[in-house]
Amino acid sequence: MQTGSSKPPQITxxxxxxRHFGLLILLFIGCVFLSLNFGFSQIxxxxxxxxxxxxxxxxGNYIQLTDFQANKEAIITxxxxxxxxxxxxxxxxxxxxxxxxxxxxxxxxxxxxxxxxSQGAALGAALAxxxxxxxxxxxxxxxxxxxxxxxxxxVLVVYAISRVGSKVPMTxxxxxxxxxxxxxxxxxxxxxxxxxxxLGDLTFWIIGSLSSSRITWSGMFSILPFxxxxxxxxxxxxxxxxxxxxxxxxAQHLGVNTERVKFILLMSGALMTAAAVSISGLIGFIxxxxxxxxxxxxxxxxxVLLPASILMGxxxxxxxxGLARIISMPSEVPVGVITVLSGVxxxxxxLRKKKRVDVF
Amino acid sequence: xxxxxxxxxxxxxxSAKILEDVCFSVETGTFxxxxxxxxxxxxxxxxxxxxxxxxxxxxxxxxxxxxxxxKNTDVAKSMAVVPQDSNITFSFxxxxxxxxxxxxxxxxxxxxGAKDIAIAKQAMEYTGxxxxxxxxxxxxxxxxxxxVIIARALTQQPKxxxxxxxxxxxxxxxxxxxxxxxKQLCVEKKLLIVGVFHDFNLAARYCDSIIMLKDGKIVxxxxxxxxxxxxxxxxxxxxxxxxxxxxxTDLPFVIPVSKPKDxxxxxxxxxLISGAGTGSTLMKILTDSGxxxxxxxxxxxxxxxSTAQYLKIPVVSEAPFSPVTEKAQKANLEMxxxxxxxxxxxxxFGSGNLQNLEAAKExxxxxxxxxxxxxxxxxxxxxxxxxxxxxxxxxxxxxxxxVNGQEALLHLLNVSEQKAKEGCGKQGAVEQLKEKDDxxxxxxxxxxxxx
Numbered sequence: 001m002q003t004g005s006s007k008p009p010q011i012t013x014x015x016x017x018x019r020h021f022g023l024l025i026l027l028f029i030g031c032v033f034l035s036l037n038f039g040f041s042q043i044x045x046x047x048x049x050x051x052x053x054x055x056x057x058x059x060g061n062y063i064q065l066t067d068f069q070a071n072k073e074a075i076i077t078x079x080x081x082x083x084x085x086x087x088x089x090x091x092x093x094x095x096x097x098x099x100x101x102x103x104x105x106x107x108x109x110x111x112x113x114x115x116x117x118s119q120g121a122a123l124g125a126a127l128a129x130x131x132x133x134x135x136x137x138x139x140x141x142x143x144x145x146x147x148x149x150x151x152x153x154x155v156l157v158v159y160a161i162s163r164v165g166s167k168v169p170m171t172x173x174x175x176x177x178x179x180x181x182x183x184x185x186x187x188x189x190x191x192x193x194x195x196x197x198x199l200g201d202l203t204f205w206i207i208g209s210l211s212s213s214r215i216t217w218s219g220m221f222s223i224l225p226f227x228x229x230x231x232x233x234x235x236x237x238x239x240x241x242x243x244x245x246x247x248x249x250x251a252q253h254l255g256v257n258t259e260r261v262k263f264i265l266l267m268s269g270a271l272m273t274a275a276a277v278s279i280s281g282l283i284g285f286i287x288x289x290x291x292x293x294x295x296x297x298x299x300x301x302x303x304v305l306l307p308a309s310i311l312m313g314x315x316x317x318x319x320x321x322g323l324a325r326i327i328s329m330p331s332e333v334p335v336g337v338i339t340v341l342s343g344v345x346x347x348x349x350x351l352r353k354k355k356r357v358d359v360f
Numbered sequence: 361x362x363x364x365x366x367x368x369x370x371x372x373x374x375s376a377k378i379l380e381d382v383c384f385s386v387e388t389g390t391f392x393x394x395x396x397x398x399x400x401x402x403x404x405x406x407x408x409x410x411x412x413x414x415x416x417x418x419x420x421x422x423x424x425x426x427x428x429x430x431k432n433t434d435v436a437k438s439m440a441v442v443p444q445d446s447n448i449t450f451s452f453x454x455x456x457x458x459x460x461x462x463x464x465x466x467x468x469x470x471x472x473g474a475k476d477i478a479i480a481k482q483a484m485e486y487t488g489x490x491x492x493x494x495x496x497x498x499x500x501x502x503x504x505x506x507x508v509i510i511a512r513a514l515t516q517q518p519k520x521x522x523x524x525x526x527x528x529x530x531x532x533x534x535x536x537x538x539x540x541x542x543k544q545l546c547v548e549k550k551l552l553i554v555g556v557f558h559d560f561n562l563a564a565r566y567c568d569s570i571i572m573l574k575d576g577k578i579v580x581x582x583x584x585x586x587x588x589x590x591x592x593x594x595x596x597x598x599x600x601x602x603x604x605x606x607x608x609t610d611l612p613f614v615i616p617v618s619k620p621k622d623x624x625x626x627x628x629x630x631x632l633i634s635g636a637g638t639g640s641t642l643m644k645i646l647t648d649s650g651x652x653x654x655x656x657x658x659x660x661x662x663x664x665x666s667t668a669q670y671l672k673i674p675v676v677s678e679a680p681f682s683p684v685t686e687k688a689q690k691a692n693l694e695m696x697x698x699x700x701x702x703x704x705x706x707x708x709f710g711s712g713n714l715q716n717l718e719a720a721k722e723x724x725x726x727x728x729x730x731x732x733x734x735x736x737x738x739x740x741x742x743x744x745x746x747x748x749x750x751x752x753x754x755x756x757x758x759x760x761x762x763v764n765g766q767e768a769l770l771h772l773l774n775v776s777e778q779k780a781k782e783g784c785g786k787q788g789a790v791e792q793l794k795e796k797d798d799x800x801x802x803x804x805x806x807x808x809x810x811x
Contacts, residue, residue: 106449236468243460245450249443252412254516255436255464300450303471 020298024311028088031315035084035322036076040330043072051076078217086220086279087210087321087335088314091286093227093276095294095313097269098287099306100234103245104265105170111287112273114174115266116154118287119181119188121277122206124150126191129202143205144214144222144278151274154180159266167259170248173266208283208336210321215279223275230272231310237261237268238302245300283336285343286313293347316343361388362423362438362519362552364409369418371404371576378404379415379576386569388519391546391553393567395560395587397597401576402556406524409554410441422520436464439520440513445529446505448497454508455493458484461515476515483514487541503534510541514549521545523555527562535559539566560614564588564606572596588612590670600648602640602670617644626650628777631696631723633716634705637663642705642733642766647671651773654699656692657684657716684715692716696723701776702730703769704760708741709748717751724758729776731769734762 036048043051047069054063055077065073094112101110112118127133128146158180162172188206195202204212234241240261243251251258273287294309317335320342324335364386371379379401386392396402407413409420411427420427427435440461448457461483462476472480484490489507492500497508506526513521523542527535543566545551557563563570564584572580572587574596580587589612593601599616606613629652632639639655640663646653656676658665668675676692678684684692692715696702702723709717724730732755742748756762763769 103450239463239466239468239471242452243463246448246457246460247443247446249412250441250446252432253410253436253439253441253443254460255433257432295450300452301456 020304020308021311024308024315028311028315028318031319031322032084032088035087035318036080038322038326039075039080040325041072041075043076047072048076082217082220083210083215083321084318086215086223087317089220089223089227090210090276090280090283091290091313091315091317092310093223093230093272093313094283094286094317095290095309096231096234096306097272097276098313099291099294099302099309100241100265100269101287102291103241103302104262104269105174106245106247107174108292109288110174112269112277113181113287115177115270116158116181116184117151117270117273118277118282119184120154120157121147121151121274122188122282123154123184124148125205125277125281126188126202129198129205130191130195144219147278148274151277152270154184155266155270159263168262204334205281207334208281208339209324209332209334210280210317211324211332211335219279223279226271226275230268230275231306233264233268234272234306235303237265238306241265241302242300245302281336283317283339285340286317289343289347290316363387363421364520364552364554365419365421366405366409367419367421369405369408369415369420371401371408371413371415373404377576379408382418382573382576382578384571384578384581386552386554388552389546389550391543391566391568392555393563393570394554394556394573395558395563395570395596396573400573400596402573403524404576405573406441406522406554406556410439410522411435433464436516436518438518439522440516440518442506442509442513442521442523442526444525445502446509448505451496451498453493454489454495454497454500455480455484457497457508458489458493458512458515461512464516479517480511480515483511484508486514487511502529503531503537506530506534506538507541510538514545518551520552520554523553525556525558528558535562542566560588560593560601560612560616561606564611564614565609585612588614600644602644602667604666617648626652626777627780628652628700628773629654629698630773631655631699631702632705633657633702633707633720634664635659635662635707635713635716637667638705638707639664640667642703642769643667643671643673645766645770646773647673649770649773651777654695656695657688657713657719659712681712683712689715689719692719693722696728697726699723699728700780701773702728704730704732704755706733706735706741708743710743714744714747714751717748717755720755720760721751721758724755724760730755730758730760731772732760732762733766733769734764 033045033048037043037045050063050065050069051073054060054065054073097117098111101112101114102108104110105114124146125143127150128143133142133146158173158177159168161176161180162168164172192199192202240251240256243254243256244258244261248258290313291305291309294312295305298304298308317339320338321335324333324338327333327338366382366384369379369382370377382405394402394405404413408415414428422430422435422438458480459472459476461480462472465476466472481490484493487507487510489504489511492504492508497505500508521542527538530538539562542553542555546553567584569582570584570587571578572592579596580592588603590601590603593599593603593614601617602615604613604615605611626649630646632642632646632653632655634642634655635658643653643655643664644667654674655664655668657678658668658675659678659680659682661680665675665677674695676688676695678688696719702720704720707713707716720730738749738752761772763772
């Protein structure tokens, strides 16, 4: 073995990001345009471009809109664009947190559900919807705030339960996450049983959608800082995440402060999940499958995987939401249904094509 | 230069004490092996040195600073760890894995520069893994993966390398390659290597010093020749071994022998006539079974002589490569007279040891039961031009019992032991032994009943 050291022509890294990033950004822009076009009133791409350019400060003064375009301007800028950008943020946040959890737990099935983040958010939302908790003080904002708080509290509880001495072993974290999640689901089920006429709202929220009245520019801006913070922190720790993905002991030996990094990553994952879920409800599949698919595409290096997952997640949810609007016009299909159906199909196709057991 | 001092370290898992009062100190260029049975605290010791498990008492001092008060990255810059088996789930390229060794040297936002890449390449060349650089770590064999992990450890540019049974999942050729590589690192790169090993002989061959752990305490420490002794190994591992000098390297060479089945003290004493290694196993088995064993005449330097020495068997000896003299013969006969049974191993006979056959004859004449192990036909091992063969037939006439294997021999000895215990005394035992067929049957029924 030692003799076979003929030099390879060039050593290449695991992740080829340059090639992929251009494509992913194009994909994202394409999805946004497509989704701007989708809807009850079809708006041609040329008009969309004109309207968008008009709204860019500086350039806007040189653009003259036709009457048709001026009529549609409000649909684009006040309805579709905020909705699409919110969808992009939610998709990005869910994909990023999924990537973080899968890397941390070294488990292909990890996603915001395994640490109780999603269930906690759902419980918060259910309490707000069914029992009207916080509605007197916060009004319409009670639901997102409750979901957000529920998510963070749930993850903190899971973290505290799984603490053994000064350490938080991954296995106990995983198990207590699942246990706490099931506990919360039981309470949600009870709340559903007593929900009465609010059952529809709750169910709709649990399936997840981007069609509620909360999806506005201000709604989008309310979650933006949390998503940005979460993404920034995970970027900062993406090299550590690579090493933790090899195993905690090895990470420790390579000088990573594993306990601290784990806590930071867990919290930033929870933060991103909370932000996403608070506005859109539980949109399934993205946190689980997008990191997976992206890993097949760009490799396991989180410094590349994270941004790629974010772009993939954003594109995917924007596209699915567009489809949700036109599949059965004039009514809308909950986007959660579309994400799961289309995503799983695509994933199975990918799996069959690659025919590789090590999906990682 | 680097110095690693372990001072009074005690480790616990919950309330269970794993390590107790462990103290030692090692320096640059040493290859230290830690040996001990499962659960003796080897891995725990390594974990406490590598900062995974903080000791409840005591300190681990690396160049005058307590490693538990050092920064993670500072420790990782001077100490690298190679685990038993690194099961990596993500399909990183080997080169990326090796490059991760630079982590402690990089600032949080910095990415690996040309210098880091050069260091990683160098480490891969040194470990003979450069041709694997573009392969996925998940697709490598165990030996290849372990080499890549060692390359990663070198990329950390450490002064100390800790290894936890680095070769336990590897085949023998990979084991030797890895150990050679480690030795090379120790000598050429002046690394301090601390490894947990399972194989005595591998440890003896490569380690400069050895620490033996038992129940969390250091039982022996020092050079291989000082620590790898029969007594230490029996004490620590509870097994019997024969320790020889390795014929080529002159280092201790350990041959494990399975645990004695019963430790009963037997009343019979057996005198063994053997030579050239034909009696070594038998000596071991008989002493383990509790018989009082004596042997002779054996030449000094004969394998059987060494075995007898290790097993503390009284032996009548003769100068190396010399025929049996009258004096030795006399001493031998005296020893035979004290024995209850004489056993003759399948030893080759030449002019030098023909006397031993004469001794067996004397034994028979004195009424001492004599068993002749006849595994190899006498014609093949007679180098005396027929003299030995003649003596053999005389032995037969005098009533020597010929047995065709160790099993049968042990069985017969067992029978006579039982007879002797039934109060027949020495003479009685011998007489009854002659009714061989009968007693064999009895013994079988005894065995069945015992079972």
